[in-house]
Amino acid sequence: KQEVTQIPAALSVPEGENLVLNCSFTDSAIYNLQWFRQDPGKGLTSLLLIQSSQREQTSGRLNASLDKSSGRSTLYIAASQPGDSATYLCAVKDSGSRLTFGEGTQLTVNP
């Protein structure tokens, strides 16, 4: 059974800092890995999707990497802003329809 772990569970940084969120998964037989953002009481917004054959994806200040063989992904946020404060969720997709989620990292960026 796939398990996804995210470290740290919570992170508080001053504005402008670069930061890294970590995600690990136990079964490397994945189709893709996705990073989502969730604001309090809201649904999920997809940030980046990395296919299993890819090593990284970039969107603006966000960069996600994938090392499938070691079961790890990182989400790098450059020059963090207070508007980046949210919970960031990592999810891996297996051969079926299932997305397996981690518990998330709650990020607070202080002005």
Next chain:
Amino acid sequence: ETGVTQTPRHLVMGMTNKKSLKCEQHLGHNAMYWYKQSAKKPLELMFVYSLEERVENNSVPSRFSPECPNSSHLFLHLHTLQPEDSALYLCASSQAVGQFRDTQYFGPGTRLTVL
């Protein structure tokens, strides 16, 4: 409206009540999903529908009953719930089930409280 919408956004119900959650997607997708998000736990997939047929049911108690009358609408009928069923219920849709590049789009969720 665009994207995935869910109603109601908040629901408080007693254990003997019957209520329904509604999800509607305006993206032309063929697959729809129900997830449960409890405090301090990862999202749990509950049900998956593809072209109005249920293709996955992850050992969800029978007090949760899904219905998908067409590819744009998904319901979750609730009856005789327990307090531990209190959670955020999220609906999602995607182009199709199991596609390599498929991305799921999520609604805002229904915050359910069972008293």
